[in-house]
Amino acid sequence: MVTVRRMQKEDIPDVMDVERASFPVPWDSGTFEKEVDGNPYAHYFVIEKDEHVFGYCGLWVIIDEAHVTNIAIHPDSRGQQYGEKLFRHACQEAIEHGAIQLSLEVRVSNTAAQHMYRKFGLVPGGIRKRYYSDNGEDALVMWVGLK
Numbered sequence: 001m002v003t004v005r006r007m008q009k010e011d012i013p014d015v016m017d018v019e020r021a022s023f024p025v026p027w028d029s030g031t032f033e034k035e036v037d038g039n040p041y042a043h044y045f046v047i048e049k050d051e052h053v054f055g056y057c058g059l060w061v062i063i064d065e066a067h068v069t070n071i072a073i074h075p076d077s078r079g080q081q082y083g084e085k086l087f088r089h090a091c092q093e094a095i096e097h098g099a100i101q102l103s104l105e106v107r108v109s110n111t112a113a114q115h116m117y118r119k120f121g122l123v124p125g126g127i128r129k130r131y132y133s134d135n136g137e138d139a140l141v142m143w144v145g146l147k
């Protein structure tokens, strides 16, 4: 069975596999450790099947605003609605922690993620020029009001 639950420190090696397979400039494990253990605003979740973690999503909730820091599904498990399941869980948690709006940045070229976000009602709110340091790509800011 596929389940979503809160990320623990012990999940970080599996999360790093997802991270390295998903992003040109992956976070290091120390960053995840700080997010999981040392950041009171951070909420991180993993998606797993048979105790194997194959995706994660993180968000910060500050007062009534949620910001998605990252979401990724391992390439071997994409296209099976798992990203959607994980993102739905994250949005629900944001609401439960008092958020009334949610935002994120996404590469302008990342149409797969943008399509998923649009399914959740997120709309473009602006561009952050040259936001990504690896190739100078712009970020599209997307946001949604939460009910």
Ligand SMILES: CC(C)(COP(=O)(O)OP(=O)(O)OC[C@H]1O[C@@H](n2cnc3c(N)ncnc32)[C@H](O)[C@@H]1OP(=O)(O)O)[C@@H](O)C(=O)NCCC(=O)NCCS
Residues within 6 Å of the ligand: 022, 023, 070, 071, 072, 073, 074, 077, 078, 079, 080, 081, 082, 083, 084, 085, 105, 106, 107, 110, 111, 112, 113, 115, 116, 117, 119
């Ligand atoms: C974005 C990501 C998390 C989606 O996860 P996923 O499990 O593959 O997505 P799902 O199967 O749940 O699909 C949900 C929706 O996303 C969109 N989508 C997913 N893959 C897509 C693709 N290759 N092309 C276009 N749209 C796509 C679709 O709208 C899809 O809904 P549909 O199946 O009804 O058409 C995944 O592609 C990923 O990890 N990408 C690399 C990391 C990344 O870019 N993260 C986002 C950073 S802002």
